Amino acid sequence: MRTCSRLVGWVGTLILLISTTLGACQAIPPPVDTASGRKMSKELILATTTSTQDSGLLDVLIPLFEKETGYTVKVIAVGTGAALRMGERGDADVLLVHAPEAEEAFMAAGHGLEREYVMYNDFVIVGPPDDPAGIRGMEDASAAMKRIAESQTLWISRGDDSGTHKKEKSLWKEAGIDPTPLASQPWYQESGQGMGATLRIASEKGGYTLSDRATYLNLQHTLHLDILVEGDPRLYNVYHVIVVNPEKHPNVNVEGARAFADFMTSPQVQDIIRSYGVDRFGQPLFHVGR
Amino acid sequence: METIWAGIREATQLLLHRDPYVLEITALTLRVSGTATLVALVLGVPIGVALAFLDFPGKSIIVAAVNTGMGLPPVVVGLVVALMLWRSGPLGWLGLIYTPTAMVIAQALIAWPLVTGLSMAALQQLDPRLRWQLLGIGASSWQMVLLLLWETRLLLVAAIIAAFGAVISEVGASMMVGGNVAHHTRVLTTATVLETSKGNFALAMALSTILLLLAYLVTFALTSLQQRARRL
Numbered sequence: 474m475r476t477c478s479r480l481v482g483w484v485g486t487l488i489l490l491i492s493t494t495l496g497a498c499q500a501i502p503p504p505v506d507t508a509s510g511r512k513m514s515k516e517l518i519l520a521t522t523t524s525t526q527d528s529g530l531l532d533v534l535i536p537l538f539e540k541e542t543g544y545t546v547k548v549i550a551v552g553t554g555a556a557l558r559m560g561e562r563g564d565a566d567v568l569l570v571h572a573p574e575a576e577e578a579f580m581a582a583g584h585g586l587e588r589e590y591v592m593y594n595d596f597v598i599v600g601p602p603d604d605p606a607g608i609r610g611m612e613d614a615s616a617a618m619k620r621i622a623e624s625q626t627l628w629i630s631r632g633d634d635s636g637t638h639k640k641e642k643s644l645w646k647e648a649g650i651d652p653t654p655l656a657s658q659p660w661y662q663e664s665g666q667g668m669g670a671t672l673r674i675a676s677e678k679g680g681y682t683l684s685d686r687a688t689y690l691n692l693q694h695t696l697h698l699d700i701l702v703e704g705d706p707r708l709y710n711v712y713h714v715i716v717v718n719p720e721k722h723p724n725v726n727v728e729g730a731r732a733f734a735d736f737m738t739s740p741q742v743q744d745i746i747r748s749y750g751v752d753r754f755g756q757p758l759f760h761v762g763r
Numbered sequence: 764m765e766t767i768w769a770g771i772r773e774a775t776q777l778l779l780h781r782d783p784y785v786l787e788i789t790a791l792t793l794r795v796s797g798t799a800t801l802v803a804l805v806l807g808v809p810i811g812v813a814l815a816f817l818d819f820p821g822k823s824i825i826v827a828a829v830n831t832g833m834g835l836p837p838v839v840v841g842l843v844v845a846l847m848l849w850r851s852g853p854l855g856w857l858g859l860i861y862t863p864t865a866m867v868i869a870q871a872l873i874a875w876p877l878v879t880g881l882s883m884a885a886l887q888q889l890d891p892r893l894r895w896q897l898l899g900i901g902a903s904s905w906q907m908v909l910l911l912l913w914e915t916r917l918l919l920v921a922a923i924i925a926a927f928g929a930v931i932s933e934v935g936a937s938m939m940v941g942g943n944v945a946h947h948t949r950v951l952t953t954a955t956v957l958e959t960s961k962g963n964f965a966l967a968m969a970l971s972t973i974l975l976l977l978a979y980l981v982t983f984a985l986t987s988l989q990q991r992a993r994r995l
Contacts, residue, residue: 518861523960526957527960527961529961532945535945545947547861547942547944548942548944548945549861549942549944550943562849562850562851563850563851564849564850564851564860666960667960669960669961669962670959670960673960673962691961691962692961692962694962695962696962722850722851724850724855724856
């Protein structure tokens with residue numbers, strides 16, 4: 474019997490310990506409970522690219538949008554390819570993406586209700602400062618990539634079907650190189666990760682990669698990479714916001730998605746985008762207008 | 764090396780100044796992993812008891828599956844739970860994806876084979892004559908199970924420590940089903956991944972330091988309990 478009362482005491486202590494741990498945390502207001510069914514009206518899932526998150530732009534814009542409209546935004550940063558697939562399946566309400574051809578196909582298939590232009594920046598080819606392939610200053614991005622392929626210098630590809638990866642593949646094609654069999658080449662390596670991680674790998678391994686300018690500038694101080702090729706019109710990188718079509722997926726929050734699209738294209742937000750990053754980098758990370 | 768020291772210094776600063784962002788994700792980390800461990804305990808121990816004492820055809824297949832589950836890759840659990848909980852998935856109507864609840868579900872699934880497997884092994888380790896003795900002195904089956912669990916208390920706490928350690932340190936499942944959403948599902952591990960990809964290494968290191976500290980404190984509390992139990 475003594476053992477039994479001890480057992481009870483001991484189990485009690487255990488429960489007390491666990492519940493105080495949990496209780497202590499509960500005292501801090503828990504995140505909004507989304508299981509209660511309020512999500513349809515006030516919660517919004519934004520699927521976007523890693524570049525908008527890694528550049529820090531969304532850290533500025535999302536709190537402002539939430540304050541102005543009362544919506545709660547869940548930002549899921551994936552590649553553009555994955556973001557479009559989330560839209561197709563109704564797993565996201567609104568998309569902020571940068572792969573115009575894939576977006577047009579998405580709209581043509583009826584997955585999107587509205588698609589609006591938001592901003593642009595550009596891609597750059599970055600590589601080790603000593604530039605072993607000798608592409609610095611070239612104006613033709615495809616020709617530069619062809620030179621990298623011919624000299625078999627290390628190239629780090631995103632390899633994740635993101636907007637940047639799609640752009641990279643189209644540049645290889647324009648250089649007359651089929652990108653599909655490249656993955657078997659020892660000089661061509663796929664990181665399978667976001668832009669920040671891919672830049673880091675390129676920097677550590679002394680390889681070349683294609684990056685959006687915003688992510689590169691944001692990480693520049695931690696990288697051993699220089700911008701070697703820029704300014705080719707094909708390196709233009711344009712972002713659109715897409716409202717997912719609620720006809721196929723009735724639980725898509727179309728009002729919230731529209732509010733977000735309107736917000737992103739409003740003059741106030743366009744002004745914020747235009748000046749974002751100027752104080753830190755001496756140049757904007759994104760541009761608005763055409 | 765420099766970044767590691769900078770990170771530890773920053774961790775101290777963040778804790779001293781009670782930085783709200785860091786406190787929020789630390790509290791959520793504790794809440795999610797603590798709840799998941801508790802759920803795993805409640806579900807795992809009875810199954811461990813059943814596997815230890817019941818004999819049925821095909822038992823060895825199940826026991827091997829549970830033992831395999833002790834090393835369940837978090838990304839696999841994350842993917843399966845995400846496929847279930849996405850709006851397009853069979854449980855999408857629950858609206859649980861990208862919530863702390865989804866993370867608790869995934870982490871509990873990671874932890875329960877550990878609890879089940881270890882509690883089963885602990886019970887099987889006991890001298891079988893103890894069971895017959897207890898029944899012989901008139902204990903009901905319920906009393907017998909409780910007394911046998913009591914005999915394995917040190918190993919049960921070890922199982923809790925292992926389960927908690929597994930879930931608080933995992934990142935794959937939390938990232939997939941939680942989405943690393945700021946102020947909602949961002950925990951210490953996913954925040955570390957994000958800050959690393961943003962190039963904020965010192966902050967990433969600070970978050971890692973806090974994670975280690977948190978894991979140590981919880982384990983310390985459980986270990987004290989375990990060592991006290993030894994003397995009972």
